[in-house]
Amino acid sequence: MAHNGWSGVNPLSDNRVAGITADRARLERGVRxxxxxxxxxxxxxxxxxxxxxxxxxxxxxxxxxxxVVGRGLLSREHADALLSPTALVRPNGPWPPDLPGDAETVQCAARESGGVSLPAVT
Structure with missing residues (x-):
């Protein structure tokens, strides 16, 4: 009788990874x-x-x-909106950003640095 090589092997999840949780603070530091x-x-x-x-x-x-914030290129809020781990993994990326208030600070930074002009975010 033929047996496949995996017979008798328990899935990894049964014996090795059950109960493991992500260290969210460490992961966020890594991204930041x-x-x-x-x-x-x-x-x-x-x-x-x-x-x-x-x-x-x-x-x-x-x-x-x-x-970015130290050079005054973006406010803290706008830098947070663009660089947050949540924004970075959205299907369309961080654009347009979920900005507090209007997008004037980002628009100014874009014009001054030669970047693209962004649509107004409401």
């Missing part, structure tokens, strides 16, 4: 400290400014969010 999230800023700040921010973040270890 990743240089890769700078790509979410490109529509607002333009490629050149986003690339400069990525290089600075990589070289100094300062998170992208801190650089």
């Amino acid at each position: 400290n990743s240089v890769a999230i700078v790509t979410a800023l490109t529509p607002a700040l333009g490629y050149r400014t986003s690339a400069e921010i990525a290089k600075e973040s990589f070289a100094t270890g300062v998170p992208v969010w801190e650089i």
Whole structure:
């Protein structure tokens, strides 16, 4: 009688991963400290400014969010809206962002950096 190689093997979920939960705070820190999230800023700040921010973040270890807010390119609220883990995994990405109030700050940053002009967010 032929047997497949998996007979008698319990699924991994039965014996190894039951009860494991994600460390949400650690995962969020990982996302927030990743240089890769700078790509979410490109529509607002333009490629050149986003690339400069990525290089600075990589070289100094300062998170992208801190650089953007520290330079005054985006307000805290707008940086949060664009770089939140929830916004980054939406099917359409973080655009248009769920911004508090109007999008004037993002529009100004986009115009000044050569980025695209965004539609008004209501």
